[in-house]
Amino acid sequence: MKYLVTGGAGYIGSIVATMLLEAGHEVVVLDDCSTGASERVPAGATLVQKRVQDVGDVLDSSFDGILHFGGLIAAGESMAKPEIYWEANTAATFELLTAMREANVRTLVFSSTAAVYGNPTEVPIREDAAKAPTSTYGASKLASDMAISSEVTAHDLAAVSLRYFNVVGAYQDKSGIWHGENHEPETHIIPIAFDAASGKRDSFALFGEDYPTKDGTCVRDYIHVADLADAHLLALGAAQAGEHKIYNLGNGNGFTNKEVVETVKRVTGTDFPVAIEGRRAGDPAELVASSEKAKAELGWKPTRDSLDRMVADAWEYYQHAHA
Numbered sequence: 001m002k003y004l005v006t007g008g009a010g011y012i013g014s015i016v017a018t019m020l021l022e023a024g025h026e027v028v029v030l031d032d033c034s035t036g037a038s039e040r041v042p043a044g045a046t047l048v049q050k051r052v053q054d055v056g057d058v059l060d061s062s063f064d065g066i067l068h069f070g071g072l073i074a075a076g077e078s079m080a081k082p083e084i085y086w087e088a089n090t091a092a093t094f095e096l097l098t099a100m101r102e103a104n105v106r107t108l109v110f111s112s113t114a115a116v117y118g119n120p121t122e123v124p125i126r127e128d129a130a131k132a133p134t135s136t137y138g139a140s141k142l143a144s145d146m147a148i149s150s151e152v153t154a155h156d157l158a159a160v161s162l163r164y165f166n167v168v169g170a171y172q173d174k175s176g177i178w179h180g181e182n183h184e185p186e187t188h189i190i191p192i193a194f195d196a197a198s199g200k201r202d203s204f205a206l207f208g209e210d211y212p213t214k215d216g217t218c219v220r221d222y223i224h225v226a227d228l229a230d231a232h233l234l235a236l237g238a239a240q241a242g243e244h245k246i247y248n249l250g251n252g253n254g255f256t257n258k259e260v261v262e263t264v265k266r267v268t269g270t271d272f273p274v275a276i277e278g279r280r281a282g283d284p285a286e287l288v289a290s291s292e293k294a295k296a297e298l299g300w301k302p303t304r305d306s307l308d309r310m311v312a313d314a315w316e317y318y319q320h321a322h323a
Helices: 010-021 054-056 075-080 084-101 137-153 188-198 225-238 255-267 294-297 307-321
Strands: 002-006 026-030 047-049 067-069 107-113 158-164 165-166 204-209 219-224 243-248 254-256 276-277
Touching: 002 010, 002 054, 010 026, 010 067, 010 225, 010 243, 054 084, 067 084, 067 225, 075 084, 075 137, 075 188, 084 107, 084 137, 107 225, 137 158, 137 243, 158 165, 158 225, 165 225, 165 307, 188 204, 188 255, 188 307, 219 255, 219 307, 225 243, 225 294, 243 294, 254 255, 255 307
Parallel strands: 002 026, 002 067, 026 047, 067 107, 107 158, 158 243, 165 219, 204 276
Antiparallel strands: 219 254
16 A cells, blocks of 8 residues: 655654555655654655645545644643644644545544543543543644544545554664654653753653642553554554544553653663642643553554553663664
8 A cells, every 4th residue: 555644754653654664555754844854754665845734745646545643742832832733733634634635535544632632521531521622732633633524524534533642662663773752842751851861951840749640740641652553554444434433542551740750760770850840731630541442443452551661662762862
């Protein structure tokens, strides 16, 4: 098959592109490299350095489907700069759907997010839980999901939205190359903690310890990036014309921020100062997935579900990337 991967120069997109190539597919990556990096595009994939909004310049009927990762991901930034999130996430998805319709490309796997749920009333979170995002990031992704549903109903698109919880870890491909997380600037807890562990930061900032959780810090469900990538390949096979399937992807286990920091200290064999700061706008207290639907319908099961394993793989990549 031939697939277009938007955002394939980023963390998750590049790993999914790598796995698609290893499965024998042809891969074209569309990425303007504003947040990703061209060197992260796997060997064997073709890079087209354009915005998602320009996908119509690339897409034609030779493609069997699209995996759409392109967009912005920082919830905190989205509250300060909402306009760039509506443009990069929602407006870009509108353009993508239009281009797909015009090129008669009818299969889409969309990178959605647990942020669409906001502060859940029940945990673990099922796909039918109320949608009440607390950040513009979550709202922009929910709007994209709704646009995809409309396209499915009106134009018989085959679509699967995968709502990620916290993605961590790294992937070693068949040639031995490690692929992992390396944003600039970095916004995710584990690579930031690695910076503190390696002395690149004076301390690690922990935002809020007055949440209604067991130690006062936010609780999150972490999923290994390779398990997440496996779900994308399964989703391609599960997509059906006229259906918009939606799945939560997580391990079903929650870890507090303090537990994550202690795991990083243990895996790296270092100690580092932790500075307690105030809450960040838009951070829900607890996000833990129910992934039973994905397991039942996709035949998906996370196999790298130990937090120590996830952190250890991420640390392996971090050391290679910063050698």
